Amino acid sequence: MVIGVFDSGVGGLTVVRELLRHMPDQAIIYLGDTARTPYGTKSSETIIDYSIEDTGFLVSKGANLIVIACHSASSVATNAIRQHFSLPVFEVVSPSIQQAIALTKKGRIGIIGTRATVASGVYEKTIPELSPEIKVFSQACPLLVPLVEEGWIKRSETRRIVKKYLRPLREREIDTLILGCTHYPLLRPVIQEKIGKTVQIVDPAQEVALTVRKFIEQKQDKAEKASNNANRFFLTDLTPTTASVVRQFLGAKILLEKIEL
Ligand code: DGL
16 A cells, blocks of 8 residues: 655644554655645635645555545545545544544533634534534634744743633533644643643544554555555655754654655
8 A cells, every 4th residue: 555645734744653653564655735835724725726736646656545634634625535536535534533422421522723624614513413412612723833833832832822722612611622733743732731631632643543554454465565665755845944844743854855736
């Protein structure tokens, strides 16, 4: 299997990290659309257009399974991608919804994400379809992506902003919180502190990696293994700070290739 992963930028490397942890033998081709990032502030139409181009690129490089690492793209573009391409498409919303439903005891689930993800209403629509008794509360946190990319993970300013964003969810007495954006796993300690120790946190990067692994294990002949030497990382723009931001997300130094879509 060649797993094609795309994101609006480098945040999707949190998903790659989990895929590599759970499936070190699979080949990964990553596309980060750094030239057009962020997606989370854009309209659904634009996110769909970009996501189809991103998927087309991964397919042209030999991907035979797609993981949409970007929550904004997962929330608004999954159906369009499935209509355009006839290969398995995984996204980060569904596995995290399933895990949140399994974890919640009080039936009160919170979601934080970009404006595009929250505006899509996908969680409010899907969760009650699966479990009508569960209440869903979402909160857009648009300042968190740039703060993480600036490396302001432990700064007092960031802690205050996280606290402010989470206050409405605290007031709603959620007991489970989905980190609905690629960047938020890096803020997990401060998010846990500000939402409260008893709230269970769902990391979609982990959940999608487990779902993809299960799919591949069921499908693939164990003898047929892809070489992980084939991993490639493409970005649509490179700046002097890209390499250090990438290291922050992936925890490793990698070769980055610049491409035009
Ligand atoms: N990758 C995006 C997401 O998970 C966050 C960054 C962006 O807005 O493009 O929604």
